[in-house]
Amino acid sequence: MQNVKTMSSREIATLTKKDHSHVIRDIRSMLSQIDDPNMDDTDFKEVFDGRGYTSEINLNKDLTLTLVAGYNSRFRYLVIKRWQELEQQAQASSPVTPALPNFTNPADAAIAWAEEYKAKEAAQAQVTELKPKAEALARISSSKGATGIRDTAKAVGMRQNDFVAWCVDDTKPMSRRFMYRDDRGVLNAYSHRTSAGLMTQKLQSFVGHDGRDRAEPRVKFTPAGVAKIAEMLEKERNKELEPM
Template sequence: MNIQMMQTTDKTMSSREIAKLADKQHGHVIRDIELLNETLAQESLSIIGESFYTADNGQTYREFLLTKEQTIDLMTGYNRNLRIRINRRWAELEQQIAAPVVALPQDYLSALKALVMSEEAKERANAEIKQLQPKAAALDAISHSKGSTGIRETAKAVGMGQNEFVAWCTNPDKPMSARFMYRDHSGALNAYSHRIDQGFVTQKLSCFIGGDGRDRTAPKVRFTPSGVTQIAKLLQQERSRELEAV
């Protein structure tokens, strides 16, 4: 993947600061961002820009600089308390931006230009709101969820049949980083390790007695509230694209 170098004057939050807020190793946050960049590239969205910083030891290391929207995309895979801490930090960053000075137009042409610019700003704001609505809907879908859910319950929560949901999670046409589960040699469903690391799914061995009376074990996949949120958001994005293509 081609990594873009961050060259912007917009407010950003570094991957180092996110690692500190999330109580995670910076290397693990870098790994999560690289996986997120794969998904963003697949969705034809702007990927997270890479930068470099000089540490106290004089060595230069890489980091990423995230916009507010990219930060929200990343933290969706983390816990609810972290979401609040990062939201508060973004509020502090936004307060650092000085309010623009608006000059009153002195003539008819200036007034007309100001009106046109105002309407354009309103259209941009409406477009941004429309873009954020699917994310808000996805987060609200499980805002009251407690604990993890099984495959059948998760499928129901996101409005899909179980077989359709399994096919979506294991779709071989998607890159591995975009899938959630796979079938092993015996046909049993397993969770991808990177999804477990992201906090979207859990897996443990379930013991049962087989038809032959012998003890058997099989993997049992469950989806966390963060995982259901991520899936709901991805499905909403897919449906929005389908509607736009009609």
């Protein structure tokens, strides 16, 4: 797995002499303006403390430089220099490329050819396996209209109750959750999911058992949201299948 370098909001605050809460505010504003549903934990990751509050947000290089583009020249320079240090550290710690086999030796050449052939076969098998999954995600992403909880659960191959439990699981960081229950137990969408275009939430009016007009939030998942969930579930399932 590729080790993606990130910079924390706390380090950015130190380099730019800004209050950390202001950097967090700037990051949230930037992410809402970018509004890219394809961003995940390799791009940015929100870290929470024991009380559920944001402790810091880690950004990749592109998002870090996008953030400080609005800061003054000296602060941009300091952040860029720090990124250069991080990249140099990554290069220094990267594994050395193994030496090529001695192709003048028939035995070594045969072994190298066999290993290359096996690698190509494995890569082709992986492509064959992932192709229908990719096509399914593409169909979901290109479909029109948002779907409710039941239809979304069906689309990603889960029972509704299991799907809801997965979406609200408070053992996961908030950046990986989709919904939460309010004081009345009603499901609500997290704002970072609606701002990213993965979910919608609207008030729906209805008549209660007492005959009075009432209103409750109704959440739905956009096609991009369904595709994102399917992708996350696939990664989780593949991780479970990895040998210990």
